[in-house]
Amino acid sequence: MKVDNLDTKKIILRKLINSGINVSPPILDFFLNLDDPIKSVDQIIKDTSFIPNFNSHLTKNILKKISNTEIQNVLKRTLLKAKILPNKDNLTLQESSGIKSSSEFNKYQTSEKLIEIKETTESLQGIKNNQEVPKIEPISHDYSKVIPKFIEKKRKKTFESTKSSLGIYPIAKEYDSNYEILKDPTGKLYTNGEYKDFYDLTVDKFNQLRTLMKKRPDVSSAHNINNILRLSNKVEVSVIGLVNEIRKTKNGNFFLVLEDLTGQINVLIKNDSENRDNVKIAERILNDQLIYVEGTYNPREKGKSGIIYGVYVAKIDIPTDFEPNKAPVPLSIALISDTHIGSREFEESLLKRFIDFLNGKIGNKNLREIAGKIKYIIINGDLVDGIGVYPSQRDDLIIPDIYNQFKKASELFSEIPEYIEIFYSPGNHEPVRNAIPRPSVPKKYVEDLINIGFKTIGNPSIIQTHNVNTLIYHGDSILDLNVLIPELENNKPIETMKELLRCRHLAPTYGKKTQIAPINKDWLIIDKIPEIFHTGHVHINGIGKYRNVTLVNSGCFQAQTDFMKSFGINPTPGIVPIIELDTFKSIELNLKNNN
Ligand code: D5M
Numbered sequence: 133m134k135v136d137n138l139d140t141k142k143i144i145l146r147k148l149i150n151s152g153i154n155v156s157p158p159i160l161d162f163f164l165n166l167d168d169p170i171k172s173v174d175q176i177i178k179d180t181s182f183i184p185n186f187n188s189h190l191t192k193n194i195l196k197k198i199s200n201t202e203i204q205n206v207l208k209r210t211l212l213k214a215k216i217l218p219n220k221d222n223l224t225l226q227e228s229s230g231i232k233s234s235s236e237f238n239k240y241q242t243s244e245k246l247i248e249i250k251e252t253t254e255s256l257q258g259i260k261n262n263q264e265v266p267k268i269e270p271i272s273h274d275y276s277k278v279i280p281k282f283i284e285k286k287r288k289k290t291f292e293s294t295k296s297s298l299g300i301y302p303i304a305k306e307y308d309s310n311y312e313i314l315k316d317p318t319g320k321l322y323t324n325g326e327y328k329d330f331y332d333l334t335v336d337k338f339n340q341l342r343t344l345m346k347k348r349p350d351v352s353s354a355h356n357i358n359n360i361l362r363l364s365n366k367v368e369v370s371v372i373g374l375v376n377e378i379r380k381t382k383n384g385n386f387f388l389v390l391e392d393l394t395g396q397i398n399v400l401i402k403n404d405s406e407n408r409d410n411v412k413i414a415e416r417i418l419n420d421q422l423i424y425v426e427g428t429y430n431p432r433e434k435g436k437s438g439i440i441y442g443v444y445v446a447k448i449d450i451p452t453d454f455e456p457n458k459a460p461v462p463l464s465i466a467l468i469s470d471t472h473i474g475s476r477e478f479e480e481s482l483l484k485r486f487i488d489f490l491n492g493k494i495g496n497k498n499l500r501e502i503a504g505k506i507k508y509i510i511i512n513g514d515l516v517d518g519i520g521v522y523p524s525q526r527d528d529l530i531i532p533d534i535y536n537q538f539k540k541a542s543e544l545f546s547e548i549p550e551y552i553e554i555f556y557s558p559g560n561h562e563p564v565r566n567a568i569p570r571p572s573v574p575k576k577y578v579e580d581l582i583n584i585g586f587k588t589i590g591n592p593s594i595i596q597t598h599n600v601n602t603l604i605y606h607g608d609s610i611l612d613l614n615v616l617i618p619e620l621e622n623n624k625p626i627e628t629m630k631e632l633l634r635c636r637h638l639a640p641t642y643g644k645k646t647q648i649a650p651i652n653k654d655w656l657i658i659d660k661i662p663e664i665f666h667t668g669h670v671h672i673n674g675i676g677k678y679r680n681v682t683l684v685n686s687g688c689f690q691a692q693t694d695f696m697k698s699f700g701i702n703p704t705p706g707i708v709p710i711i712e713l714d715t716f717k718s719i720e721l722n723l724k725n726n727n
């Protein structure tokens with residue numbers, strides 16, 4: 133098929149933007165110099181999703197990491213021709229523009245020129261039909277599990293306080309551990325890197341979320357959109373769809389375009405006082421979310437498209453009567469994240485104090501008893517600061533070598549009593565890809581940690597301890613939601629987590645900072661309601677409840693960096709949430725207090 137340069141550019145741009153990748157015009161020109169630009173862009177999308185710490189800007193340095201001879205040769209030629217200077221090639225297309233899913237991008241303002249894409253909207257079906265991407269041989273990336281079955285932990289055998297004057301014996305030592313990894317994306321993250329993967333991901337997301345929506349008692353049936361569009365009379369209808377577009381009209385009403393597997397339809401939700409419940413929900417609807425709408429369909433007339441006047445709108449949410457399973461044993465779980473070992477701002481003394489606490493060396497009898505009940509610890513990402521995570525990170529590192537960062541981590545954590553089970557899931561600073569879901573950290577980095585008994589898992593994951601499920605998610609999308617929903621703010625991560633539960637999705641909108649990997653199954657859906665929902669990433673502690681689910685953001689062990697200062701983030705280092713698995717009572721252990 134012969135396509136001219138402009139068309140090819142548009143296809144390439146669309147593919148990149150659909151996968152959350154930004155490019156500059158020179159890099160776009162580089163693609164045009166390849167023999168088969170469209171095939172190559174698919175290859176590159178696939179490859180970038182496996183480059184550790186790839187942060188969505190496709191720069192020449194990222195391209196250099198791709199081991200394809202043609203790409204490397206053309207890269208050298210193009211860069212030479214264009215005389216691209218260092219640091220000039222990471223101008224972005226979508227930075228801070230707030231744009232998102234496929235059909236909304238009509239214009240992309242680049243720093244150098246405006247590239248227009250004529251396409252407007254397309255239904256899911258449309259995407260499928262439109263698919264003209266050449267096939268690439270699938271490549272499997274085997275991140276096979278690294279958890280040895282029987283391991284002799286090289287950790288402390290005793291709880292020091294048995295020798296202490298208070299004479300507390302750690303009850304957790306009396307109980308065998310009982311855990312199961314219920315969900316872990318590691319080893320299951322296959323992609324063909326094709327446009328079809330994004331299509332399959334969206335279809336899987338739609339199907340899974342629709343199934344959850346149908347469980348709501350007030351959602352009995354929903355019509356297919358193509359059947360509604362055929363109607364010629366005003367009729368009461370209901371529809372379940374993904375939000376393709378949402379905006380406020382001049383009059384303050386909400387105009388939406390909803391999409392299912394059969395087509396797209398317009399919806400209007402009035403912003404009036406009688407409609408307060410609906411308005412409250414509508415104000416938090418974002419692109420790519422799944423919603424249910426009931427209303428009256430007004431068919432197309434005099435050149436206007438048909439529209440549903442919505443009288444009822446709902447997100448999936450979780451039931452009000454959710455009853456969490458409780459453990460039959462008096463044990464607790466401690467949740468931590470964002471230690472950032474290797475960073476100059478890593479608060480080593482606070483982490484050491486936490487480990488002293490676990491060893492019963494700190495506080496009064498009560499505090500030692502709390503320590504003695506801890507049987508499990510979850511580390512939810514950013515254990516190490518990593519390398520090359522953001523520009524000039526090198527200046528902020530006191531340990532500039534990733535292996536040494538892990539070595540330091542294993543030295544510190546080896547002091548934790550050996551009867552405590554430790555689970556380790558990666559964040560955006562670990563040496564795995566940035567796009568979620570993330571596989572567990574490769575064995576070469578974590579051998580020492582495995583030797584001291586760490587169980588490495590992907591992110592997100594679900595771990596069952598006794599019969600209590602903890603959903604572990606680093607929290608990459610929390611900041612996106614806080615930007616998009618005016619009521620949400622960074623220092624209240626629990627409120628954002630409630631919104632994730634209402635959407636039943638960990639990254640309910642595309643196209644912002646959170647990178648989502650192009651795979652055919654959506655791992656980010658919250659299908660099973662967890663007893664405990666654990667996030668980190670924000671570096672600000674929080675603990676709360678939503679309909680009996682215990683919500684925790686585990687803060688950090690890192691003081692404020694200049695980078696965080698520039699975003700106005702005031703971290704709360706050294707506060708550790710601890711949850712009783714038999715009662716869901718929680719405490720926040722403040723290691724900065726002198727107890
Ligand atoms: O994130 C450290 C802190 O910085 C945390 O509060 C999130 C915030 N953060 C991270 N990246 C960004 C961007 N791009 N914009 C605004 N705020 C951000 P960490 O994942 O530990 O680096």
Ligand code: FE
Nearest residue numbers: 470514559669
């Ligand atoms: Fe962090």
Ligand code: ZN
Nearest residue numbers: 514559560669
């Ligand atoms: Zn993070």
